[in-house]
Amino acid sequence: MVGAAPVRHKSTGAHPGAEVTAGHDVRRYPGFLPVTILCLIVLYAPLIVVMVYSFNDSPSITIWGGFSLRWYEDVFFGLEAGKFKDAAWNSLSIAAMAATASTVIATSAAVGMVRGGAFRGKSASFALLSLPIMVPEIVTAVATLIFFSAIGFTLGFASILVAHVVFCIPFAYLPISARLQGIEGVYEEAARDLYASRAEAFRHVLLPLMAPGILSGFLLAFIISLDDFIITNFVKGAGVETLPTAIFGAVKQGIKPNIMALSTLMLAVSVVFVTVSWLVGRSGTKPGG
């Protein structure tokens, strides 16, 4: 009876004969692979098409006129080059500053949340930290604009920077706190036991162990800042443009090949950043690993 059981199951199961071949692998569902491939095509097709057409020699975006780098040249030296350069400088400097500030704030918050023990208002504090992700971007944009105008703050570089710091905090916070949760508290205790003050325990033990999390938090915050259009568009005021607002302004008049070249450049920057962040996260999943 015992020996016969599996045979019986296979031959007289719900679908006789259907599953006799090979092992019944409960992880395999027919059709899931094609859907996954479809998913990847949908995700990548638009990007690849734009990348390809950015190398199009023809000024028309519909006709393929052979390979050329002329639109890249146009981005750097063409009529709009100055505008793009200013926008790129604004974007990068705002991203660098906002990512730095939000990473410092998020690191401090992560130590307080993860290492602060149980305290009243912990969930409220967590909710506050995640608020910038929860509130729809357009609402954040409106609220920030109203706030700045109500307190009479002139819109411009500074207002963009402040807004970016706020919405970058949760993105920096998540990888940093995840990393910190994986570090046993006993290392700080060992440092304290060996005569380290709090500051020294942080500087010599906790900070180096948290470093991979802090780095990926910084990189994510940087990308998120570079990515933002809606909030920037509301609080930028007149005259200050970032790359996304400049591109948005340009595509309102139709997609031109130089915009595709610019997009491809930005895309490449994002991909490099994410890859680095991914590799860093992977190499440092375990403290000491």
Add this chain to the structure above:
Amino acid sequence: MKRERDPRGARAGGSAAGPPAIELRGVVKRYGSVTAIREASLEIGDNEFFTLLGPSGCGKTTLLRMIAGFEDVTEGAIFLYGEEIEGLPPNRRPVNTVFQQYALFPHMTVAENVAFGMQRLKRPAAETEARTRRMLDMVELGGFSERKPHQLSGGQQQRVALARAMAPGPKVLLLDEPLSALDLKLRQAMRVELKQLQEEAGITFVFVTHDQEEALTMSDRITVMSAGGIQQVGTPHEIYEKPRNRFVADFIGETNLLDVTVEEVSGGGRCLCRLANGARLECEAPGAPRQGAAVCISIRPERLSIVMPGGDSLAKPGGGARAPRTVFPDSPAKPGGGDSLTGVIRRIVYLGTDTQYLVGLEGGSGITVRTRNADHAALGLGPGDRAALNVDEGAARLLVD
């Protein structure tokens, strides 16, 4: 919990003068509604190898962490060489810890780990370096100074942790189950090494373990803990031979616990007790037992021996009416006060060095007897045979609870 004084003086191994290395006075630790330490008072002498022994969850780590400064004391006070240390953060206490999983800083080399404490104390760089080298040589890891902790074996990591904790020259070293992560052979070797290190360095060790063998082999004195309370403090010999209560007797080694009634209190800390089956036995009684009280006695299996009824030694000359009767001519007959115990052998277990007999006493309860195989070759007994048992003098001890 009453504190038991060491018979050799106030503190074993301690200098006669000067305050104890560590003194706990009425220390209580509560976590909210959970009481982790009920009330602990202890004195740990200078240069003493002092062990906290008890089952998992009894509060050993908590006690150690309070001394190190990681937990605050709910009630009571802790003194280090006569000075109260409550309120001092861990980095201001001249006490170092060897953590259970070592807690070696994974991003630092072995040498950096060992030098860490001295650097925090702002010792001169040359001195730090020299001492780091000396400490690593001491633990025989001189050639490993540039490795990262994860490139070392468990035993090596353990020794680095030890070197790191000893490098700043603490007055007291706290060790939380430092050997529990090692395999058996290594653990046994490390026991000897640790003890030797402690003797050479001349510092106080407070050693935590749940392994009684470890505690017995290394310690000058042992505190047996259970459920947040101190059960008994004493030398390994005292703890083993003179367990104060049922918990200690049961937790340390193997023992037979028998329920008895006190029949007659004789002088000199002895009394005569009656077993459930009516047999009477003379016992050591440390307290002052009340006549008629129902109590519990402990007899170690190796302090019992087997006497075959009907053997020629039955009427051994020189024995009194209730003289112990033994089949072994070479074992000295001791005059025990009380009847001999008789029963039927139920099971015999061969243990290599020893043989263990499970004997069913008349009246139902079972008792374990252990004999050394080297002393007595096979007795030729089998299950079902009747046997009488001889109890060594002073082996039966009355327990307080």
Add this chain to the structure above:
Amino acid sequence: MAGGGDTGGAGRIASENTPGTWAPLRGWLLAPSWLVIGVFLLAPVGMMLVYSFLTKEFRGGVIWELSLAAYDQFIFDRGLFGDEPPQLEWTYITIFGRSIAQAAAATVLCFLIGFPTAFFIATRPVHTRSAWLFLVTVPYWVNLLIRTVSMKFLIRDNGPLNEFLLWTGAISEPLALVNTNLAVQLGLFYSYLPFMVLPIYASVERYDFTLSEAAADLYADRWTTLRLVLIPAVIPGIVAGCILVFVPSLGAFLAPDLLGGAKNFMIGSLIEEQFKGNAGNWPFGAAASMILLSMVLVALLYYARQQIRGERAG
């Protein structure tokens, strides 16, 4: 006794139970984040609420006079001068309805594609899993504007997609996709698909496949197992994915603006219009934002309740 591991000691993490090295500094450590988010987000949202009850100033800004006009305008039409008897105003309700419908449709579409994808990735061998996952997440990190523009480029009337379809003979004349609800749908789906994949992936990865084997052993076929055993087990991941797609879709601006055009307005564009351009009506924009925020909070509260219930169930 010996050899039995003691779990109490070094495994104990400071965060859990000790006063800890950092607990005394907790307030100082958290203060910067509280301050920044409190002052520059929480307070602004409060101010936005106040603004939604003020009177509009033409050409942007407000007059500090309490008024329910913004909310009233949302629901009622009182004529050009506000003196006619109120009639139900459908314009804005329609926009909100369309937004909800679009967001819901995007959520369903993302689920239909995202679930099999997440499942497929979660059942890959461990060493290839993170590469698959990486592949799915990379597009998310590409600038949303660029992705939306790319989508517009791809699906425009004489764009590569139409050319491809014409070339295969699947269609005889180009599909007019741009400026339709379908294009917006496609844009939303494309924008937020990774948000569906990631949480579902996380819960499928934790799923114990011996449960599926047990179901198979008890004569359930694959699809029955999926429906009755696997999906109920990974529901928390599915709910999280749906929330993560639905919420940003509801307030999306770029996809409807670039792909939908004026006829297919969603909330995001409606709000934006009140603060840009000359038709600006700040109180009305603030009111619309408040309504959007309330809808999002309802969705998030529902999600939080699900999570808590899931935790209770183990």
